Amino acid sequence: SGRVQLPPPQNVTLLSKDFAMILTWAPGEGYPPDVTYTVRYESQDRLDKWMKVPHCKNISRSFCNLTCALSSFYVKVRARVKAVWGRSQSPWVKSQFKDYYSDVELAPPMLILNVRDNSIHVSASFPLPACVENLTWKYDLNLWEAGSEDKKKYEGYFRKDTVTINTTALRGNYCFSARALYESINLKHSEFSQPVCVLLNHKG
Numbered sequence: 001s002g003r004v005q006l007p008p009p010q011n012v013t014l015l016s017k018d019f020a021m022i023l024t025w026a027p028g029e030g031y032p033p034d035v036t037y038t039v040r041y042e043s044q045d046r047l048d049k050w051m052k053v054p055h056c057k058n059i060s061r062s063f064c065n066l067t068c069a070l071s072s073f074y075v076k077v078r079a080r081v082k083a084v085w086g087r088s089q090s091p092w093v094k095s096q097f098k099d100y101y102s103d104v105e106l107a108p109p110m111l112i113l114n115v116r117d118n119s120i121h122v123s124a125s126f127p128l129p130a131c132v133e134n135l136t137w138k139y140d141l142n143l144w145e146a147g148s149e150d151k152k153k154y155e156g157y158f159r160k161d162t163v164t165i166n167t168t169a170l171r172g173n174y175c176f177s178a179r180a181l182y183e184s185i186n187l188k189h190s191e192f193s194q195p196v197c198v199l200l201n202h203k204g
Contacts, residue, residue: 006031006083006090009062014079014095018107019128021070021100023056023079024063025093032085039064041079043071044097050080058084068131073100100132106180106190109139109159113176115167115198123162124178138181140189146173146197156181170200 007028014023023039039056042049051071056064070077076097083090109124124139137159144151154163167174175197180190 006035006085006088008090008093009037009081009083010093012079012081012093012095014066014077014098016098016100016103016105019104019126019132020065020067021077021098021104022063022065022067023081023095025081026062028083028090031083034060035083035085036060037062037064037081037083039066039079039081040092041066041069041077044076045072053079065129067100067129070100073132073135075099102185104182104184104188106182106188108190108193109178109180111141111176111178111193111196113196113198115200118166118168120165120167120198120200121162122165122176122178124157124159124180126159126180136183138183139178140181141176141178142192144175145170146175167200171202172200173197174200 009025009028012025036058038058039053040050041053053064053066053069066079076099078095078097080092080094082092107127109126112123112125114121122141126137138156139159141154141163142151157163175195177192177195179192182188
């Protein structure tokens with residue numbers, strides 16, 4: 001009677017989110033609860049060579065973070081997934097092609113504020129996978145007085161740079177917000193982060 005075939009996983013999608021390339025899928029129809037999944041990927045420069053992804057073999061979750069498994073961030077890749085249950089397997093299902101370089105989606109950075117007597121030092125922390133640390137991430141910073149529409153812009157700082165702002169002339173509640181930037185085929189940027197506000201030179 002041979003092996004029973006499981007139905008294929010559904011909605012197999014390679015998506016780029018928050019600096020990461022992630023394959024997601026949904027269980028096929030009528031899957032038993034203890035089914036597991038295995039993921040592989042191929043790159044466009046070596047078609048039909050499906051690479052194993054060690055941390056996504058026999059997993060029970062329905063996603064796989066591929067970012068740091070990729071051999072190149074500049075070549076389009078696609079991934080495939082199959083379900084396994086006991087001795088039954090599903091067919092492989094492939095995603096579409098994407099490449100990190102041009103498809104990466106950025107998350108807003110978190111701001112770290114260090115308030116001194118006459119200055120404030122602002123740096124941006126990015127939720128980056130370790131393997132993409134070295135790409136040239138930048139950020140833009142906005143500063144404005146709470147309630148005002150008039151924003152002072154500090155643009156194109158490298159990720160590790162700290163922006164130092166002289167606060168001698170600033171009195172009252174000031175807000176900061178930043179967005180991540182990435183120069184690929186075109187300039188990409190994240191949404192601006194939630195504002196962080198501080199009271200400056202407040203007497204009393």
